[in-house]
Amino acid sequence: xxxxxxxxxxxxxxxxxxxxxxxxxxxxxxxxxxxxxxxxxxxxxxxxxxxxxxxxxxxxxxxxxxxxxxxxxxxxxxxxxxxxxxxxxxxxxxxxxxxxxxxxxxxxxxxxxxxxxxxxxxxxxxxxxxxxxxxxxxxxxxxxxxxxxxxxxxxxxxxxxxxxxxxxxxxxxxxxxxxxxxxxxxxxxxxxxxxxxxxxxxxxxxxxxxxxxxxxxxxxxxxxxxxxxxxxxxxxxxxxxxxxxxxxxxxxxxxxxxxxxxxxxxxxxxxxxxxxxxxxxxxxxxxxxxxxxxxxxxxxxxxxxxxxxxxxxxxxxxxxxxxxxxxxxxxxxxxxxxxxxxxxxxxxxxxxxxxxxxxxxxxxxxxxxxxxxxxxxxxxxxxxxxxxxxxxxxxxxxxxxxxxxxxxxxxxxxxxxxxxxxxxxxxxxxxxxxxxxxxxxxxxxxxx
DNA sequence: ATCGGCTCGCGCAA
DNA sequence: TGCGCGAAGCCGAT
Numbered sequence: 212x213x214x215x216x217x218x219x220x221x222x223x224x225x226x227x228x229x230x231x232x233x234x235x236x237x238x239x240x241x242x243x244x245x246x247x248x249x250x251x252x253x254x255x256x257x258x259x260x261x262x263x264x265x266x267x268x269x270x271x272x273x274x275x276x277x278x279x280x281x282x283x284x285x286x287x288x289x290x291x292x293x294x295x296x297x298x299x300x301x302x303x304x305x306x307x308x309x310x311x312x313x314x315x316x317x318x319x320x321x322x323x324x325x326x327x328x329x330x331x332x333x334x335x336x337x338x339x340x341x342x343x344x345x346x347x348x349x350x351x352x353x354x355x356x357x358x359x360x361x362x363x364x365x366x367x368x369x370x371x372x373x374x375x376x377x378x379x380x381x382x383x384x385x386x387x388x389x390x391x392x393x394x395x396x397x398x399x400x401x402x403x404x405x406x407x408x409x410x411x412x413x414x415x416x417x418x419x420x421x422x423x424x425x426x427x428x429x430x431x432x433x434x435x436x437x438x439x440x441x442x443x444x445x446x447x448x449x450x451x452x453x454x455x456x457x458x459x460x461x462x463x464x465x466x467x468x469x470x471x472x473x474x475x476x477x478x479x480x481x482x483x484x485x486x487x488x489x490x491x492x493x494x495x496x497x498x499x500x501x502x503x504x505x506x507x508x509x510x511x512x513x514x515x516x517x518x519x520x521x522x523x524x525x526x527x528x529x530x531x532x533x534x535x536x537x538x539x540x541x542x543x544x545x546x547x548x549x550x551x552x553x554x555x556x557x558x559x560x561x562x563x564x565x566x567x568x569x570x571x572x573x574x575x576x577x578x579x580x581x582x583x584x585x586x587x588x589x590x591x592x593x594x595x596x597x598x599x600x601x602x603x604x605x606x607x608x609x610x611x612x613x614x615x616x617x618x619x620x621x622x623x624x625x626x627x628x629x630x631x632x633x634x635x636x637x638x639x640x641x642x643x644x645x646x647x648x649x650x651x652x653x654x655x656x657x658x659x
Numbered sequence: 660a661t662c663g664g665c666t667c668g669c670g671c672a673a
Numbered sequence: 674t675g676c677g678c679g680a681a682g683c684c685g686a687t
Binding site: 627634 | 664665666667668669670
């Protein structure tokens, strides 16, 4: 049914006498291509019990703002409907997710959950595991190859990680059969927030900040699939030549959907592969090798969001240059307001503010310059993480932390020594001009 | 325009 | 122990 290496038993409780099986949805916020959901359905049908899905909504997730919550709620609304069609009720409650779950688990025979690797998500699962009096089973559904199977340790670069994950791909990059509930839970009388009322929920969560909302992108599995289809149809062939060009818009913008678990990486990878496009290999390298290297990074490195996550050569080298004179120094407020001397950097920051998204190539340049213009590498790292987490729709994601860390030397090799950067790879605006029509990018952003 | 060097550590071959 | 190789760039030599 579900491959055993996707499962992890988080406590030692025996199956209880309960009224239902509970699936605590948190990372995989979707009703299709969801291994945790399918495993829960399988156990529910096997035990002849209904399946109840719960979601804990807390309004104080660090650095999450109105744009993130609305995107997530749009997705949940659609997911609630799709679950209903399978005979499954979704209970959404405001509160600390493990507490919400533990309460509903009192009447559950068995609790299933999905899997994210950030510090807070792991704490939540630990907290729930200690409170719940029935088994709590974690099912991995947001990476293609389960993290511990892909590699037993933190990998040094993509070069070491790539062969490890690619040789296991055939085993895990497989379609998932969808089941329906034998006994439905729709009639269960259990209190829930109304997922259809997104603006009402936003108010309850104390988010009335209309300024921070985005109108060019909306959450949900349907939206994600539409974007994927259009990307394959219109852009994938151009990926080998144009993916790095900020002026070309040759990007999928699927990362927010992957971040909130609104689309399955397996579904995306299979669709890309089946397209047979000349861009498939490069896209799959980014979706699988790079994305899952980021998972490997946050899973094995507890310091993933601070400077100390770096390899020794980078840490030592940056320290050796801590006292170098900085030609430009900006405060967090300067950076946040996109007010530097560099129009390319300002454009990238404005894209982040206005779209909640930044072109992949500009993310590198943007992070490198924060390192160059901050009083210390430590402050630079914190500021880059803060800005990305707060403004990017895909903030607070393993890819975001790995991306910032890369700018400071993570997953990279040493390069020629220079001021401030030491041996960390340097980037400059001449590179942008040499390779791209970067002024066109600036114009596009200014037009927003 | 194109190309090699920069520099480090992993991981495999011996 | 030695050595090939990575890898989303820059820079100076040709």
